[in-house]
Amino acid sequence: MDPDFSPLDDLLEAEDADGYLVDDTSHNSTQKYLSGFEAHDPFVTLYTPEKTILLVSALEYGRAKKQSRADEVRRVAEYDYRELVSEHGPAEAKARAHAEFLDEYDVASVLTPERFPLGPADGLRERGVAVEAEESDRVTEIRATKTDEEIEHVRAAQNANEEAMRAAENLIAAADVEDGTLVYEGAPLTSERVKEEIEVTLLRHGCGLDDTIVACGANAADPHDQGSGPLHADEAIIIDIFPRSKETGYHADMTRTFVKGDPSEEIRERFDLTHEALNAALDAVEPGVTGADVHDVVCDRYEEAGYDTLRSNATAETGFIHSTGHGVGLDVHELPRIASNGEELKPGHVITIEPGLYDPSVGGVRIEDIAVVTEDGYENLTSYPVELVV
Incomplete structure (x- = not known):
């Protein structure tokens, strides 16, 4: 490099x-x-x-x-x-x-x-x-502008990330439900146990992390609540993994939201709208647009559906209460910003797109992909499926 x-x-x-x-x-x-x-x-x-x-x-x-x-x-x-x-x-x-x-x-x-x-x-x-x-x-x-070699470092970290997400999802899928609580091998399945599975999987694929997010129910309504305690059926579980390659030092980042059981109609609607916002934002990514332009696409979708965003209400505590994304590289959060003050996007920028909706009475929903800006658009480095129910 x-x-x-x-x-x-x-x-x-x-x-x-x-x-x-x-x-x-x-x-x-x-x-x-x-x-x-x-x-x-x-x-x-x-x-x-x-x-x-x-x-x-x-x-x-x-x-x-x-x-x-x-x-x-x-x-x-x-x-x-x-x-x-x-x-x-x-x-x-x-x-x-x-x-x-x-x-x-x-x-x-x-x-x-x-x-x-x-x-x-x-x-x-x-x-x-x-x-x-x-x-x-x-x-x-x-x-912020990555070389081809750096992009491959991020891609490798993302491959490990997807293996860790798969291990987490499989663990949740294998759990039984007893009195509304997820149970695995006779014990309550906790946020801590899922994080352990994530960390062990990442280590086996040459990556590590300082922390990760496995947050269920009301905990998931705080975007950076790392989650703790037993996981529950029929509630949204946000899993956000941002590993660092031990060999290269480059990060990846991805979030998925899962429900074990039957999600409420409200959770389904929020999930589907967030998925639409993700795809709309990705479709807007190309050289010359700004991170602010991409952020506006997500805000437009949410506001049209009646939700608060920080663009429409700077003191909002529910709705879409963070930026749309950020650059990823040697730091998990770096330039460019995909936010109201976001810079012009250029080929080689590696960015996340991560819309989400939050309300303690409902829970949280977030979906995040990582992509690289190319000469004529973008390449999504994320292949993990977007599915709510496990």
Whole structure:
């Protein structure tokens, strides 16, 4: 993968900065994207239009030389770091070493991500380096447009996601119903048990996740309620899975809503309307339209059916109470926004479309697919069926 960093070069020129500096672990997606390196301890990436240089610990040096996309890899030990720690303590030692590192590459001014750590920034400023946080979030803008390789990484994560969703659905389908509660192998089938099945399946397919959503009934009326406790018959169960590939770091995202038993007419109507909104939004996806345009399609469908949206009622607590979608990549939520302030869509954008309706007296319904914007429309990366009753 060889990203086009020319927009970052343009930003550095416009802001009259010598380089772009990141000081963080690879859990920061800007760090991972710029460096092409994954490490759980903080390290420094210096990007200039001429080259990219990493400054790492001795522990990471060999691996960074082999795995990163940097033109050079340097060790903090080269800047007498141990001696500086003994004389000045860790914080000042780090500042002195980093300042010397920048000076070696004739870098006297840097732009940083907005959330660059304050202590290191102050330490560099005290040593004459101009440090300014950028406002445009340029690297995030760059990585919103995926290369073919990145799209394949998302596709692979989505394939694992669908296996996990299938395992969850099969578990719910295999459950019996006793006094309105789902029972599996003699015990109540809980949200936690379904999440366990999801996580185990993802691990077997090279993915993991920090959390997932299996929310039933009134719990599902809160879009980000992760769900807990026994699952019930005849109630909508929202399952939202957003795994990360352990090999590539890329995410997928998908939501389905299931009912074990007989859904009420109200749930069926909301499900069918949400499915229609999903398809209408996908049909609107093409280069040149904005995320706001796609969001408006969903709002139109819901408002015409008499439901509140945040577009029609900014304080609505029921109805369609979130945006239509978001970009997906190294972060599960990234640009572009499929929302009222959504940007122009471009080929290579990987986005979700996830309309939903929520009301504690009814429950929640949400359906989510993940797709990539192409030159003439979109490719849906989701093949999992949309069916309410299991």
